[in-house]
Amino acid sequence: MRDAVALGAAVGAYGLSFGAAATTAGLSVVQACALSLLVFTGASQFALVGVLGAGGGAVPAVVSGLLLGARNTLYSVRLADLLRLPRARRPLAAHLTIDESTAMATAAPPGLAAVGFWATGLAVFALWNLATVVGALGAGVVDVRALGLDAAVGAAFLGLLALQVRDRGTVVVGAVGAAVAALAVPFTPAGLPVLLAGAAVAPAVLRAGR
């Protein structure tokens, strides 16, 4: 229960900052809400609006978002094995396959994994979309720079990054990614530095073997 309240507060805050970031980046309120309803995976949504806001164009923005969404495929492989859902339920389960629902399903005691997955997925979906609307509308009526909200977006990425960093390998990859992006910014069009940083994982992936 305490986990649920903490998770709800985190999703609410994250959704508010996404809604604000999206409209600050130049998207309409409807576009911000469409992203939360249809994409429903926070890091990918943030990446799309981040790259679009920096003037990066649609293609690098979408590719950045898709690369960040690739981890959801690993989640769904794990969940398919854990929950053994009937085929008819899988299309809906797929939409709710995100960091939070996967974490709750895998952490739940045996027998409660499915309840944990559906309850978390549906609750996060409702809260995430509600918070997006509020954040998107709110950012339109305040002075984004005066409140430091532009700085909050970078901090939000840092918070997401901290969740993904697990061992020394990930620390090195993060540092290399940041360095590649910084070096590329003066020489490449907006959007490309983030994609080049993605390419920086290639040596680590090739070394992992088949």
Next chain:
Amino acid sequence: MSETWAAVLVLAAGAYLLKLAGWLLPAAVFESRRVRRGALLLPVALLAALVVVQTFTDGRALVLDARAAGLAAGAVAVALRAPFLVLVGVAAATAALVRTLT
């Protein structure tokens, strides 16, 4: 249709197919260690790059402004394992404060 709407809808379709793939395809398709390593490491590299681009750039210039102070305060919040709301709030408040002072 505007370019932004196209980006929103293509990302929506692609992100959904990425999620659906693991539910429908046999697990053996994803058993390669390279695939797993790639899917785990890509977010790390991309998020680190996004931190840099959001905080230290203005167009094609690398800059150090109030956003960097906000990020530093946010990093302290991360190190203290503060909740997401606190992290975002502290970063915004610090950047706002630096702007009023300078």
